[in-house]
Amino acid sequence: MRISFTLNGAPQSLECPAHWTLLRMLRDVAGRTDAKHGCGEGVCGACAVLVDGVAMNSCSVLAPQVEGTGVETVAGLASGGELHPLQAEMVERGGVQCGFCTPGMVLSALEAVRVGAAGSDAEIRHSLAGNLCRCTGYGKIVAAVAAYRDGDPDGAAIASDPPGEHRAKGGEGAAPAPGVGIGP
Amino acid sequence: MTEVGVETGKRVVGSELARHDAIEKVQGRTSYAADHALPRMLHAMLKRSDYAHARLTRVDVAAAEAIEGVVRVFTAADIPQNTVWVDVPGQTLEVGALKARSNVLADEVVRYHGEPIALIAAESEDAALAALDAIVVDYEPLPVVDDPEHALDDDAQQLHESGNLLAHWELEEGDVEASLAGAAAVVEDEYRTQFIDHAYLEPEAGVAWRDTDGVITIRAATQVVEHFRDVARILELPDNKVRLITPYVGGGFGGKEDMTVEPYLGIVVALTGRPVRMIWSRQESLTARQNRHAVRMRYRTGADAEGQLVAMDVDILSDGGAYALLSALVLLYSTTCATGPYRCPNVKIRARTVYTNHTPCSAMRGFGGMQVALGYEGQMDRLARELGIDGLELRRRNFVQRGDTLPIGQPLETSVELPALVDAVGERAGEPPEPSGPRRAVGRGYACNLQPYGRCIWLNDWSSAWIGFELDGTLTIRIAVPDIGGGQASSLIQIASEVLGVAPERISIHIGDSALNPLTGTTTATRQLYMSGNAVLKAARELRESLAGVAAGLLEVDAERVEFGPGGVREQDGEREIPFEELLAAAASVNAPWHVLATHRAPKGVPWQADESWRGRVFPDLTYGCHAVDVEVDLDTGQVRVLRYVAGHDVGQAINPQSVEGQIEGAVAMGLGYALAERVVFEEGQNLTTTFAQYLIPTAVELPAIESIVLESGEGMGPFNARGIGEPPIGPPAPAVAAAIEDACGVALTALPFTPERVAAAVRREEDDDGAG
Numbered sequence: 001m002r003i004s005f006t007l008n009g010a011p012q013s014l015e016c017p018a019h020w021t022l023l024r025m026l027r028d029v030a031g032r033t034d035a036k037h038g039c040g041e042g043v044c045g046a047c048a049v050l051v052d053g054v055a056m057n058s059c060s061v062l063a064p065q066v067e068g069t070g071v072e073t074v075a076g077l078a079s080g081g082e083l084h085p086l087q088a089e090m091v092e093r094g095g096v097q098c099g100f101c102t103p104g105m106v107l108s109a110l111e112a113v114r115v116g117a118a119g120s121d122a123e124i125r126h127s128l129a130g131n132l133c134r135c136t137g138y139g140k141i142v143a144a145v146a147a148y149r150d151g152d153p154d155g156a157a158i159a160s161d162p163p164g165e166h167r168a169k170g171g172e173g174a175a176p177a178p179g180v181g182i183g184p
Numbered sequence: 185m186t187e188v189g190v191e192t193g194k195r196v197v198g199s200e201l202a203r204h205d206a207i208e209k210v211q212g213r214t215s216y217a218a219d220h221a222l223p224r225m226l227h228a229m230l231k232r233s234d235y236a237h238a239r240l241t242r243v244d245v246a247a248a249e250a251i252e253g254v255v256r257v258f259t260a261a262d263i264p265q266n267t268v269w270v271d272v273p274g275q276t277l278e279v280g281a282l283k284a285r286s287n288v289l290a291d292e293v294v295r296y297h298g299e300p301i302a303l304i305a306a307e308s309e310d311a312a313l314a315a316l317d318a319i320v321v322d323y324e325p326l327p328v329v330d331d332p333e334h335a336l337d338d339d340a341q342q343l344h345e346s347g348n349l350l351a352h353w354e355l356e357e358g359d360v361e362a363s364l365a366g367a368a369a370v371v372e373d374e375y376r377t378q379f380i381d382h383a384y385l386e387p388e389a390g391v392a393w394r395d396t397d398g399v400i401t402i403r404a405a406t407q408v409v410e411h412f413r414d415v416a417r418i419l420e421l422p423d424n425k426v427r428l429i430t431p432y433v434g435g436g437f438g439g440k441e442d443m444t445v446e447p448y449l450g451i452v453v454a455l456t457g458r459p460v461r462m463i464w465s466r467q468e469s470l471t472a473r474q475n476r477h478a479v480r481m482r483y484r485t486g487a488d489a490e491g492q493l494v495a496m497d498v499d500i501l502s503d504g505g506a507y508a509l510l511s512a513l514v515l516l517y518s519t520t521c522a523t524g525p526y527r528c529p530n531v532k533i534r535a536r537t538v539y540t541n542h543t544p545c546s547a548m549r550g551f552g553g554m555q556v557a558l559g560y561e562g563q564m565d566r567l568a569r570e571l572g573i574d575g576l577e578l579r580r581r582n583f584v585q586r587g588d589t590l591p592i593g594q595p596l597e598t599s600v601e602l603p604a605l606v607d608a609v610g611e612r613a614g615e616p617p618e619p620s621g622p623r624r625a626v627g628r629g630y631a632c633n634l635q636p637y638g639r640c641i642w643l644n645d646w647s648s649a650w651i652g653f654e655l656d657g658t659l660t661i662r663i664a665v666p667d668i669g670g671g672q673a674s675s676l677i678q679i680a681s682e683v684l685g686v687a688p689e690r691i692s693i694h695i696g697d698s699a700l701n702p703l704t705g706t707t708t709a710t711r712q713l714y715m716s717g718n719a720v721l722k723a724a725r726e727l728r729e730s731l732a733g734v735a736a737g738l739l740e741v742d743a744e745r746v747e748f749g750p751g752g753v754r755e756q757d758g759e760r761e762i763p764f765e766e767l768l769a770a771a772a773s774v775n776a777p778w779h780v781l782a783t784h785r786a787p788k789g790v791p792w793q794a795d796e797s798w799r800g801r802v803f804p805d806l807t808y809g810c811h812a813v814d815v816e817v818d819l820d821t822g823q824v825r826v827l828r829y830v831a832g833h834d835v836g837q838a839i840n841p842q843s844v845e846g847q848i849e850g851a852v853a854m855g856l857g858y859a860l861a862e863r864v865v866f867e868e869g870q871n872l873t874t875t876f877a878q879y880l881i882p883t884a885v886e887l888p889a890i891e892s893i894v895l896e897s898g899e900g901m902g903p904f905n906a907r908g909i910g911e912p913p914i915g916p917p918a919p920a921v922a923a924a925i926e927d928a929c930g931v932a933l934t935a936l937p938f939t940p941e942r943v944a945a946a947v948r949r950e951e952d953d954d955g956a957g
Binding site for chain 2 (some may be wrong): 033034035036037038039040041043044046073074075077078083087090091092093094096097098099100101102103106121124125126128129130131132133134135136137138139140141142158159160162
């Protein structure tokens with residue numbers, strides 16, 4: 001069947017079997033692999049996306065259910081050549097290791113902050129209880145979310161793309177990218 | 185802290201550099217193994233055994249092959265070389281004692297629940313799923329061996345021709361019985377640990393295709409690109425006709441050390457000529473991937489009145505599961521680490537691992553060196569109570585020191601900072617908090633440990649790296665390192681940047697490709713920073729030396745006075761800077777090398793001989809740690825809540841302190857899951873924990889903020905004197921939690937995990953005893 005929705009703001013009209021999950025449609029029809037298949041049973045949260053602003057495990061949503069909605073994935077967050085501030089905090093504070101849980105984690109955290117469910121570290125932890133991470137022990141993720149919530153004044157912007165200074169002449173472009181600190 | 189001599193005064197090494205791979209990952213851009221697709225690719229799936237032990241009387245694939253869209257269904261007879269003789273994987277020579285045999289597809293007999301029987305290649309996932317159901321397998325059930333204690337009985341069902349004893353290590357130093365007889369205090373206990381799953385978030389996956397010149401190219405999530413050789417043996421192809429590429433891996437922890445999808449991908453490509461993708465479901469991963477060994481340990485330990493250890497008697501029995509894989513090597517780690525970081529003159533160790541019809545056990549973070557921590561730390565705490573000495577004080581009186589030798593013969597050549605770690609951790613932990621209510625008890629536990637880093641030295645380990653400048657002054661590193669999330673690649677960028685001055689964002693690193701990048705060995709055994717870091721350091725220094733000579737000519741100064749910085753080279757304290765582009769042009773004009781291939785070799789040693797009197801070096805070096813934990817026990821429900829956790833390790837030199845903390849915090853989290861909740865449950869060989877709803881790993885709610893103390897002694901065998909840190913922090917959590925529970929409510933638990941029902945039952949027994957007394 002044909003399913004129409006917006007994906008990161010861009011209108012989509014995809015042909016997809018009605019029994020497929022949203023995750024499978026995103027990955028195998030839309031070719032968007034930034035939502036991850038971790039368990040296929042709605043437990044790990046690696047496949048979480050935002051549907052009209054609400055974090056959902058896309059492995060547990062049928063594709064036709066997003067008809068007419070706005071779906072956001074982690075690939076749509078960066079803008080203007082810079083990471084989203086929450087993404088920047090995740091990078092800067094070491095909240096990303098293997099990175100497989102990261103897309104779902106970031107989207108769940110974004111929703112939690114947006115709806116006011118991240119007021120304390122304990123609240124952040126509760127809000128992220130549906131997103132498993134096996135690498136970090138969660139502490140650096142919680143710190144990143146708290147810093148984003150507080151609008152960390154020290155949170156520097158991080159370029160979303162590799163530096164374009166490759167062709168710069170002379171010593172130009174040798175300076176570190178903003179937020180990529182060198183030396184203590 | 186000791187200052188380490190570095191040419192450039194450490195501008196980059198030691199800084200919390202943002203990881204280049206994190207910037208990609210946080211945007212969902214990283215192409216993991218399952219994210220790759222090829223035109224006209226087939227979809228491969230495995231038919232797995234429903235039985236833990238059975239004879240296959242019939243495997244009929246005709247109906248499955250008749251399904252539209254099913255291209256082929258392979259069984260054992262189709263596999264060119266179905267028997268895999270697995271050396272310890274990687275760049276090893278043959279090590280007879282450690283060789284292990286398994287099958288690509290089950291042949292006549294299945295020995296564990298989930299063992300692969302047939303391999304399906306289909307045009308679509310749906311066709312492959314239909315074929316799974318259409319394959320007819322008739323089983324004749326055989327007796328299930330699921331108790332390692334009975335696996336060695338005379339009348340036990342034998343699982344392999346060689347019998348059920350998979351491997352053993354034994355050693356005896358001094359006179360244990362006489363020393364125990366003369367000891368002021370002797371304690372004795374039995375400790376049990378459970379099966380654990382790695383539970384990385386990324387399930388096993390990969391794609392493969394036939395490339396130019398018939399090279400079968402596999403792009404898969406693995407910790408070991410050297411598995412290209414194992415695939416070549418299975419396909420009966422020359423080694424140089426198989427290429428393995430590993431993209432950034434979504435977690436490994438040892439679970440992607442043995443092969444997963446690699447052989448099956450290779451088989452489909454070799455026998456159909458078509459590209460193929462295979463992705464395992466979470467259920468497959470939890471059912472059929474190897475586990476951490478469940479271990480039964482008996483310890484007897486004696487000390488004199490001052491608390492000096494006089495003797496330890498250790499008996500270790502581990503459940504190796506259905507196939508050998510790396511069990512012998514895992515057991516060697518248990519043997520090496522059995523007495524912990526303590527001096528003991530009289531030691532007897534008997535370690536055995538046996539075959540059962542459980543999922544094969546193999547590598548997992550801590551690799552046999554971590555289970556024994558529950559034993560040796562449990563003994564230290566009991567001895568302390570018997571003797572009326574503070575537990576940390578007792579440990580201090582017995583810590584090993586530089587110059588000591590572990591019972592197996594391992595010399596300790598670098599500093600042992602355990603006393604400093606105990607001080608630092610104790611100071612940070614401060615006073616334990618008050619209980620949150622009545623019928624709640626709070627307790628503090630400490631545990632110390634040691635864990636080797638680097639592979640067993642008999643394996644002649646080496647790592648190579650290539651570093652070269654590009655003509656625009658950017659730098660390229662080529663190295664076949666698999667990055668499994670620990671920052672393996674980004675740390676190498678920091679090392680190269682440190683030596684060559686080039687800013688990290690102007691360095692590109694090409695990783696994980698067995699054909700195009702120099703081999704650097706496995707991302708296992710806490711060896712990658714140590715080994716590939718040393719290889720990159722060596723290559724960078726050689727490159728610097730070459731270019732410093734050219735720069736000296738341009739600057740008209742001595743080569744020793746040339747300084748490498750982000751913009752280029754200059755004379756120390758000088759004004760004039762020559763950009764890298766100009767330097768490269770000059771180097772090219774005089775044929776001075778501007779790229780370098782270098783190899784770092786680990787120390788060598790005499791391999792173990794089949795002789796109980798053999799003693800010698802086994803590992804390059806070790807990492808030490810001390811942890812403290814506060815828990816609150818609910819005396820009615822048995823629920824244990826972790827209130828506070830402090831983990832200290834000497835890492836020699838942190839290349840990236842944030843990555844070091846990440847390793848410590850992640851390992852502690854995994855260790856707390858092991859201590860309190862996780863277990864793979866079998867019932868007569870049937871795995872009952874095959875989903876994430878049944879196999880419970882810690883969420884953010886169960887874990888406290890984990891505080892790391894990163895001590896830098898300036899001593900270690902890695903680059904800039906770093907020590908490995910990937911595995912070491914997994915050891916202390918379980919014994920520390922055990923000690924904290926006992927401190928809180930007086931019950932000594934010796935069987936993992938410390939679930940609410942076990943804790944509550946023990947508390948009830950204790951309270952009943954008190955009531956009766």
